[in-house]
Amino acid sequence: MTDASPALELSNVTIRFGGLVAVNGLSMSVPEGGIIGLIGPNGAGKTSAFNIITGFYRPTSGRVEFRGRSGKIDITGFPPHEVCKAGLARTFQNIRLFQNETALENVMIGAYVRQKGRWWQSMIPFAFPAAAREEDEIRAGAVALLVRLGLERYMNAAASSLPYGAQRRLEIARALATKPSFLLLDEPAAGMNPQESAELLDFIRRLRDDFSLSILLIEHDMKVVMGVCERIWVLDQGTLIADGTPEAIRADRRVIDAYLGRETADA
Amino acid sequence: MSGPDAIGEGNNKTRDAVLTAVAAVVFAAALWLASSNLDGYKLRIINLIAINAILGLSLNLIYGMTGMFSLGHAGFMAIGAYVSALLILSPEQKTTMWILEPIAPWLLNVRAPFVVSLAAAGLAAAFFGWLVALPVLRLGGDYLGIATLGFSEIIRILITNLTPITNGSLGLKGIPAHTDIRMSYGCLAVVLFCMVRLMRSNFGNVLRAVRDDEIAARTMGIDTFRTRVLAFTLGCFGGGLGGALMGNLITTIDPKMFMITQTYSLLMIVVVGGLGSITGSIVGAVVVTTMLEWLRFVENPVTIGGVNIPGIPGMRMVIFSLLLIVVIIFRREGIMGMREFSWSRLFRGGSGGGGRR
Numbered sequence: 001m002t003d004a005s006p007a008l009e010l011s012n013v014t015i016r017f018g019g020l021v022a023v024n025g026l027s028m029s030v031p032e033g034g035i036i037g038l039i040g041p042n043g044a045g046k047t048s049a050f051n052i053i054t055g056f057y058r059p060t061s062g063r064v065e066f067r068g069r070s071g072k073i074d075i076t077g078f079p080p081h082e083v084c085k086a087g088l089a090r091t092f093q094n095i096r097l098f099q100n101e102t103a104l105e106n107v108m109i110g111a112y113v114r115q116k117g118r119w120w121q122s123m124i125p126f127a128f129p130a131a132a133r134e135e136d137e138i139r140a141g142a143v144a145l146l147v148r149l150g151l152e153r154y155m156n157a158a159a160s161s162l163p164y165g166a167q168r169r170l171e172i173a174r175a176l177a178t179k180p181s182f183l184l185l186d187e188p189a190a191g192m193n194p195q196e197s198a199e200l201l202d203f204i205r206r207l208r209d210d211f212s213l214s215i216l217l218i219e220h221d222m223k224v225v226m227g228v229c230e231r232i233w234v235l236d237q238g239t240l241i242a243d244g245t246p247e248a249i250r251a252d253r254r255v256i257d258a259y260l261g262r263e264t265a266d267a
Numbered sequence: 268m269s270g271p272d273a274i275g276e277g278n279n280k281t282r283d284a285v286l287t288a289v290a291a292v293v294f295a296a297a298l299w300l301a302s303s304n305l306d307g308y309k310l311r312i313i314n315l316i317a318i319n320a321i322l323g324l325s326l327n328l329i330y331g332m333t334g335m336f337s338l339g340h341a342g343f344m345a346i347g348a349y350v351s352a353l354l355i356l357s358p359e360q361k362t363t364m365w366i367l368e369p370i371a372p373w374l375l376n377v378r379a380p381f382v383v384s385l386a387a388a389g390l391a392a393a394f395f396g397w398l399v400a401l402p403v404l405r406l407g408g409d410y411l412g413i414a415t416l417g418f419s420e421i422i423r424i425l426i427t428n429l430t431p432i433t434n435g436s437l438g439l440k441g442i443p444a445h446t447d448i449r450m451s452y453g454c455l456a457v458v459l460f461c462m463v464r465l466m467r468s469n470f471g472n473v474l475r476a477v478r479d480d481e482i483a484a485r486t487m488g489i490d491t492f493r494t495r496v497l498a499f500t501l502g503c504f505g506g507g508l509g510g511a512l513m514g515n516l517i518t519t520i521d522p523k524m525f526m527i528t529q530t531y532s533l534l535m536i537v538v539v540g541g542l543g544s545i546t547g548s549i550v551g552a553v554v555v556t557t558m559l560e561w562l563r564f565v566e567n568p569v570t571i572g573g574v575n576i577p578g579i580p581g582m583r584m585v586i587f588s589l590l591l592i593v594v595i596i597f598r599r600e601g602i603m604g605m606r607e608f609s610w611s612r613l614f615r616g617g618s619g620g621g622g623r624r
Contacts, residue, residue, distance in 0.1 A: 084488030113488025
């Protein structure tokens with residue numbers, strides 16, 4: 001793992017909300033092409049860390065560096081839309097689709113960040129053939145993405161009407177439409193039944209390979225975390241208490257005490 | 268849903284284009300017949316429908332499509348109406364009209380043809396809209412409503428007091444009645460065309476995304492603040508254009524025309540028609556404009572069973588408010604909801620509308 005250069009690097013990141021230190025001196029790095037898990041008990045600061053990376057929180061101190069397709073940049077304090085432009089995409093713990101829009105429109109909205117045509121060009125037909133062509137390409141690309149993720153039959157259905165699992169996949173499709181090199185998944189297995197979460201393992205690996213992504217995921221389902229992650233970071237009360245391979249984490253005393261609990265040892 | 272489901276059935280595109288063209292020609296012919304056969308009062312209502320449709324569409328772009336609750340449209344209408352009127356009035360008219368204070372010298376000889384004045388009215392309103400948007404659009408929800416309402420009042424009070432420019436509370440009279448059927452429906456056709464193209468494009472999807480979930484939109488790389496400012500500015504352009512057309516229809520404008528009640532009527536059009544639906548705003552404009560005229564009879568004195576009830580001015584607004592409450596209770600999404608008129612929906616026997624494309 002050490003030979004791959006880091007796609008994302010957090011150095012000494014701290015965020016305070018008033019008296020509460022949600023993330024405390026967090027340093028970690030995600031290797032390019034890696035699938036990394038971020039685990040820990042509720043309130044450990046996992047989602048805060050995600051929100052710092054994606055620009056929703058500005059860290060009190062520390063630095064976030066990202067190496068995307070156009071080289072290494074310091075994204076600390078970037079607003080969310082700039083973070084997305086740089087090539088990081090994310091999903092949400094509680095799915096946040098554009099409910100009134102169709103699945104196809106949701107994905108097309110994701111593609112907008114890479115769209116070069118200007119808004120006013122659509123109002124003057126025939127004058128901007130390139131913009132019209134781009135619009136068609138975006139539509140075709142969105143259709144292809146939906147087909148690839150097995151969502152084609154929901155194409156013209158409102159996002160809110162999709163079954164739960166399909167909504168999760170649609171959120172990922174929408175994130176992929178932004179053409180990221182890095183994907184953050186916030187509890188992708190939440191609300192899934194055992195069979196669905198088993199399929200998720202394969203799905204996440206395929207995503208990484210097909211779209212050449214680095215993936216960082218937050219997850220409570222240990223089967224998913226242990227099954228798919230190549231490396232795991234464990235947060236507790238805002239502090240990193242362990243990191244290592246799934247085997248090492250499973251055997252780590254502090255992780256067992258803080259999070260996994262003893263019954264996992266004999267499970 | 269909106270746009271794409273019509274395009275989804277792509278092989279019908281040519282058929283739809285032909286049908287739209289035929290409908291447009293038929294409608295234009297009907298308007299032409301109307302303009303040579305109907306009396307002035309009816310023509311005025313028909314004109315008013317087009318103007319209200321433009322205003323409704325522009326407010327819908329702000330409120331329905333992009334989700335910014337704005338109560339400031341009357342202010343932007345006022346800017347448009349004054350800019351246009353000041354450009355059209357002749358220097359002679361201006362010198363005789365400004366009796367309280369003389370007109371500002373630079374304004375006296377400024378003149379422009381009607382069409383240019385319309386564009387200037389839209390641009391001026393858009394400019395002020397943009398200025399207001401920069402600080403105000405950082406607010407959301409109800410706060411935005413209050414802030415835009417406040418701005419609208421500021422505009423009105425400025426107009427009342429900037430006598431050398433606006434002739435103060437006396438208003439402007441004798442504006443040439445340039446707004447005829449051709450003009451108002453020509454403008455409506457352009458506005459409608461632009462709106463449909465815009466809302467069917469991916470940028471239209473983006474506007475709806477900002478409305479539906481701002482956080483998700485930002486995560487998807489959308490600069491939501493800039494997008495909202497843009498939509499607001501465009502909406503204000505429509506407000507200014509509508510105000511200018513209105514001034515040239517009524518031929519008299521004064522600050523009292525642009526009070527909050529004016530914004531309410533527009534809000535009614537948008538809400539009754541359906542927030543977020545282009546077709547809805549057209550239907551809303553037709554329904555609300557004709558109802559407002561038709562309901563005038565309740566303000567006349569009536570005799571019911573020998574009892575003579577004197578006319579109560581403002582009564583129709585009371586009835587209208589009640590109707591609005593009924594709509595909000597029983598059909599909150601308005602007549603069209605977020606749906607749009609499409610030919611295929613009409614043929615499928617679904618809920619068609621009176622909209623034209």
